[in-house]
Amino acid sequence: MKRKNKSGSDKLVVKKLLSLLKGDIWKIILALILSGVSIVLTLYVNVVIGRAVDCMAGKDAVDKIGVRNACIIIGCCVIAAALLNYLVKVMLDRIAFKTVKSLRNRLFEKLQTVPVSYIDRNRPGDMIARLTNDIDQISDGLILSFAQLFSGVVTILGTLVFMLALDPLITLIVLFASPITLLAANFIARSIHKFFTRQSAINGDLSAVADEAITGITVLKSFSIENVYRDKLAEKGEKLRKASTSAVFFSSTVYPTTRLINGIIYAAIGVAGALTVVKNGDLPGGLTIGLLSSFLAYASKFTMPFNEISGVLAEFQGALAGAGRVFEVIEEKDECEKPDANASFISNGSVSIDNVSFSYDPAVPLIRDFSLDVKPGQRVAIVGPTGCGKTTFINLLMRFYDVDKGAIRFDGTDTGDIRRDSLRKNFGMVLQETWLRSGTVRDNIAIGKPDATDEEIIAAATLSHADSFIRKLENGYDTKVSDDIANLSYGQKQLICIARLMLNSPPMLILDEATSSIDTRTEIKVQLGFKKLMNGRTSFIVAHRLSTIKNCDVIVVMKDGRIIEQGTHGELIAHDGFYKELYESQLN
Numbered sequence: 222m223k224r225k226n227k228s229g230s231d232k233l234v235v236k237k238l239l240s241l242l243k244g245d246i247w248k249i250i251l252a253l254i255l256s257g258v259s260i261v262l263t264l265y266v267n268v269v270i271g272r273a274v275d276c277m278a279g280k281d282a283v284d285k286i287g288v289r290n291a292c293i294i295i296g297c298c299v300i301a302a303a304l305l306n307y308l309v310k311v312m313l314d315r316i317a318f319k320t321v322k323s324l325r326n327r328l329f330e331k332l333q334t335v336p337v338s339y340i341d342r343n344r345p346g347d348m349i350a351r352l353t354n355d356i357d358q359i360s361d362g363l364i365l366s367f368a369q370l371f372s373g374v375v376t377i378l379g380t381l382v383f384m385l386a387l388d389p390l391i392t393l394i395v396l397f398a399s400p401i402t403l404l405a406a407n408f409i410a411r412s413i414h415k416f417f418t419r420q421s422a423i424n425g426d427l428s429a430v431a432d433e434a435i436t437g438i439t440v441l442k443s444f445s446i447e448n449v450y451r452d453k454l455a456e457k458g459e460k461l462r463k464a465s466t467s468a469v470f471f472s473s474t475v476y477p478t479t480r481l482i483n484g485i486i487y488a489a490i491g492v493a494g495a496l497t498v499v500k501n502g503d504l505p506g507g508l509t510i511g512l513l514s515s516f517l518a519y520a521s522k523f524t525m526p527f528n529e530i531s532g533v534l535a536e537f538q539g540a541l542a543g544a545g546r547v548f549e550v551i552e553e554k555d556e557c558e559k560p561d562a563n564a565s566f567i568s569n570g571s572v573s574i575d576n577v578s579f580s581y582d583p584a585v586p587l588i589r590d591f592s593l594d595v596k597p598g599q600r601v602a603i604v605g606p607t608g609c610g611k612t613t614f615i616n617l618l619m620r621f622y623d624v625d626k627g628a629i630r631f632d633g634t635d636t637g638d639i640r641r642d643s644l645r646k647n648f649g650m651v652l653q654e655t656w657l658r659s660g661t662v663r664d665n666i667a668i669g670k671p672d673a674t675d676e677e678i679i680a681a682a683t684l685s686h687a688d689s690f691i692r693k694l695e696n697g698y699d700t701k702v703s704d705d706i707a708n709l710s711y712g713q714k715q716l717i718c719i720a721r722l723m724l725n726s727p728p729m730l731i732l733d734e735a736t737s738s739i740d741t742r743t744e745i746k747v748q749l750g751f752k753k754l755m756n757g758r759t760s761f762i763v764a765h766r767l768s769t770i771k772n773c774d775v776i777v778v779m780k781d782g783r784i785i786e787q788g789t790h791g792e793l794i795a796h797d798g799f800y801k802e803l804y805e806s807q808l809n
């Protein structure tokens with residue numbers, strides 16, 4: 222029963238892959254016709270060779286004219302077949318690479334539309350492996366092998382016709398014996414599917430470990446624990462070696478096994494043909510030495526595609542394993558939006574949070590009965606111990622996650638009635654963790670406003686106090702940077718991210734430890750820029766350094782997922798509660 226389910230799953234994957242070729246059906250049909258013509262010409266060459274052999278094996282003298290004509294025909298057929306094969310390969314390769322490109326684009330686009338929760342549940346390295354290794358495996362093992370499968374089937378059919386024309390009786394021997402080859406190859410191919418599936422999965426794990434280690438290399442070195450990841454990678458590498466060795470070993474048995482069976486069949490045909498020539502060679506229309514050589518060539522050609530198809534079947538199993546992992550992501554559900562959701566929402570900054578509850582894991586409660594009313598233009602600080610739900614609250618505001626219970630409303634409109642992209646355009650966000658795209662400093666500042674002028678970009682950088690260090694870079698605003706290149710300090714990267722926010726100037730702001738990596742002197746200057754930017758804009762500020770949020774209109778104190786205190790800095794200090802305890806602990 223388990224095998225049946227697996228087979229059904231494989232058929233479904235194949236069906237999905239074939240659906241990608243719908244737009245190129247006419248090209249495939251044309252390639253089939255050209256391939257058929259090429260194969261017929263190639264097969265006809267063997268008949269002509271047989272006749273040439275008979276011309277040279279005559280009892281009286283060699284038929285030189287017959288040999289010459291045969292050579293001319295052979296030359297024309299070979300050249301024509303080679304040109305047709307070239308055209309077929311070009312056509313099928315273009316279809317293959319176009320299909321792979323389409324599949325890779327679909328997968329990447331899907332990763333942009335799946336919920337953030339899906340990205341959080343899966344390691345980036347594994348996703349990258351699916352985007353690169355698995356799709357390459359589909360290309361190498363399935364689509365590009367299609368041409369080989371294609372010509373193999375046509376060769377089998379064409380060879381069968383020619384053999385029947387030469388000697389139907391010996392052809393029956395070939396027909397009865399050849400399926401043994403295919404059955405043996407199919408049995409081996411089905412057996413190795415599990416090895417290729419395991420190989421793909423382990424390869425994804427290996428990529429994830431490597432990505433994790435390279436991303437956090439400075440942390441690993443600072444704790445001198447490089448050996449931990451070295452051992453972990455070695456462990457995954459050893460598992461991959463064993464899985465790959467098993468997959469390659471068993472797939473490698475396909476060719477010698479089928480060659481052995483074909484060799485036995487070929488010997489049997491040779492013996493049967495020789496006896497037929499001895500018995501009927503002198504009869505009119507009987508099998509001659511030349512025609513026997515042609516028949517043996519056809520018998521060899523007839524079994525060769527079975528070997529090729531067997532190899533394709535082995536590659537096919539690896540491709541199916543990769544395709545299954547790719548379609549697993551492609552078929553993941555997108556972030557849901559209501560059909561009538563507002564696609565052009567612009568908020569005036571009023572936010573109402575009504576009895577909201579949320580948890581990433583239902584068994585572990587996080588935010589419970591959270592209620593807050595924010596008036597337009599207010600600066601709201603969110604403070605509390607680590608793990609109390611501050612960043613989770615920001616995730617809910619941005620609809621990276623949807624609430625389990627209660628409602629969040631902007632200007633009285635439930636967030637569920639607003640398209641996520643429309644809602645997020647109302648926010649400008651600077652996080653503690655920085656991210657820079659590969660490009661120039663100018664590109665990174667203007668990432669949310671590509672049409673910004675140089676004057677606007679410089680003004681934003683000046684306001685964030687990034688202009689001074691940017692001008693000292695090798696190429697100023699045209700200096701190439703990325704999140705992986707270490708040509709900027711963490712604090713400088715954070716200033717560029719702040720400049721990005723200053724340039725966009727959105728209706729609402731989210732600052733999640735936005736100045737955590739900046740020196741105190743620069744932070745004071747940046748805070749002045751923020752104060753100017755926040756004027757008239759609703760702002761949510763997550764901060765651990767309480768000295769930076771003393772002037773906020775409302776300070777929300779969270780603990781264990783709930784609001785335990787709320788008010789201005791002076792009111793909370795006078796209240797002599799948890800906030801005062803936090804504040805004084807930072808002064809001491």
